[in-house]
Amino acid sequence: MKKLLIAMIFILSATVINSFASEIPDFVSIGINASSLAQSVSLEADGGIYTEAIFAMPEAAQENGEASEGGEGAESGEITEGSSFYIADSIEVTVSENGTLVCNGKETDETEVEFLKTSEFIVCQGKKYRGAIRLSVRHGKILIISVVHMDEYLYGVVGKEMSDSFPLEALKAQSVAARNYAVISMRRHESEGFNLCNGVHCQAYGAVASEGSNVRQAVDETTGKLLYYNGEVVECYYYSSNGGYTESSENVWVSEIGYLRGKADPFEDGSRIPGYNWEVTFTAEEIKTVLDSRGIDIGDIVNVEVTDYSENNHVTAIKIEGTKGEKFYYKDNIRAAFPGNLRSTYFTVSSGAGEASVRVLTGNGMETVKIAPSYIMSGNGILKVSGKGREGEFTFSGSGYGHSVGMSQYGAYFMAEQGYTYDEILKFYYTDTEIKDYES
Numbered sequence: 001m002k003k004l005l006i007a008m009i010f011i012l013s014a015t016v017i018n019s020f021a022s023e024i025p026d027f028v029s030i031g032i033n034a035s036s037l038a039q040s041v042s043l044e045a046d047g048g049i050y051t052e053a054i055f056a057m058p059e060a061a062q063e064n065g066e067a068s069e070g071g072e073g074a075e076s077g078e079i080t081e082g083s084s085f086y087i088a089d090s091i092e093v094t095v096s097e098n099g100t101l102v103c104n105g106k107e108t109d110e111t112e113v114e115f116l117k118t119s120e121f122i123v124c125q126g127k128k129y130r131g132a133i134r135l136s137v138r139h140g141k142i143l144i145i146s147v148v149h150m151d152e153y154l155y156g157v158v159g160k161e162m163s164d165s166f167p168l169e170a171l172k173a174q175s176v177a178a179r180n181y182a183v184i185s186m187r188r189h190e191s192e193g194f195n196l197c198n199g200v201h202c203q204a205y206g207a208v209a210s211e212g213s214n215v216r217q218a219v220d221e222t223t224g225k226l227l228y229y230n231g232e233v234v235e236c237y238y239y240s241s242n243g244g245y246t247e248s249s250e251n252v253w254v255s256e257i258g259y260l261r262g263k264a265d266p267f268e269d270g271s272r273i274p275g276y277n278w279e280v281t282f283t284a285e286e287i288k289t290v291l292d293s294r295g296i297d298i299g300d301i302v303n304v305e306v307t308d309y310s311e312n313n314h315v316t317a318i319k320i321e322g323t324k325g326e327k328f329y330y331k332d333n334i335r336a337a338f339p340g341n342l343r344s345t346y347f348t349v350s351s352g353a354g355e356a357s358v359r360v361l362t363g364n365g366m367e368t369v370k371i372a373p374s375y376i377m378s379g380n381g382i383l384k385v386s387g388k389g390r391e392g393e394f395t396f397s398g399s400g401y402g403h404s405v406g407m408s409q410y411g412a413y414f415m416a417e418q419g420y421t422y423d424e425i426l427k428f429y430y431t432d433t434e435i436k437d438y439e440s
């Protein structure tokens, strides 16, 4: 029943999110430090920073049209019709005892202020940003929000999520995927007062430091473009690499989504991807410690066994056997079930007993069989296959990094290298989709 409820909530929220995901907003607000609010924030910009008058001015001064003085370094207190501006070379912002913002030692009436600049960048806590910086009081501290145009946001995402050294068509595919993902996710942090966070929860946003000229070109050349499936904006999941097969959405999460279909990926060249093949060994005690921390007591760990693979050869169920019981993990929970998270679900596991699990092609398709230590012929020559490690140890051997749903970033790299264009890359990884210019 609980599972059904969770599934229903998932479907419901997916519908709600999609109904808002029909347009590309001009501006995006990104929470920079929601998990570590600042006691004080320093801002500076060439040519100065300005903001609307924010100081509690004596009434007489207001009537006379005098703006309050800026702090140290203020250049002017320029007055425009109906409002005045505060300008300074640099601003140090703290929070007063009353919970309002204090700028260069002057207390304001405001709990949220947006700081603008006339030059290209504003430097906040030593880091360069485009657009404006909005500071907002939260629990007596300061939340920093970067407010930028959508494509400026994407400059800071594509360069962080990929690398400026990737081929242009791969960067363009990533630009469209990131734009789609942002459009779909615009309301994720609504209750916190911004659109998206700067972490992998939304998309990693590194601001100006992550940009590069290729990244900016890729974003500019795909501006306004979104990927659609049956007229709906595609939620473009992506990851680093998949081990050779992408995975269908329902084999990792819950819902079956038409454009997130698992398939063989012939493009990833594992020999050129750092850390592509991985191996990690845990002792029975280490696995027990993780289970204990979750309040799961199945006694001492005696075996770890894959109990189900998907049609795309990723692990979808794993059983941990203890002296007092057993615990199963499924789909997306498998990676997090072990210390430090497994890099992917494309793996086999062997115990220290000497037996090895291997995937072999049989008359019934790919199957897992247990074999004694053996020598096998592989694409890389003769390999010894055996259970690794000592008794009471479990070795996971796998390939790829990430959830494998949607686009492989390294797959995109190699497709681009082979001459595929960004729309061909996107259409390969997102089944039955098409790219269209967003029309406002």
Ligand SMILES: [Zn+2]
Pocket (backbone or CB within 6 Å): 188, 189, 196, 197, 198, 199, 201, 202, 203
């Ligand atoms: Zn987020």
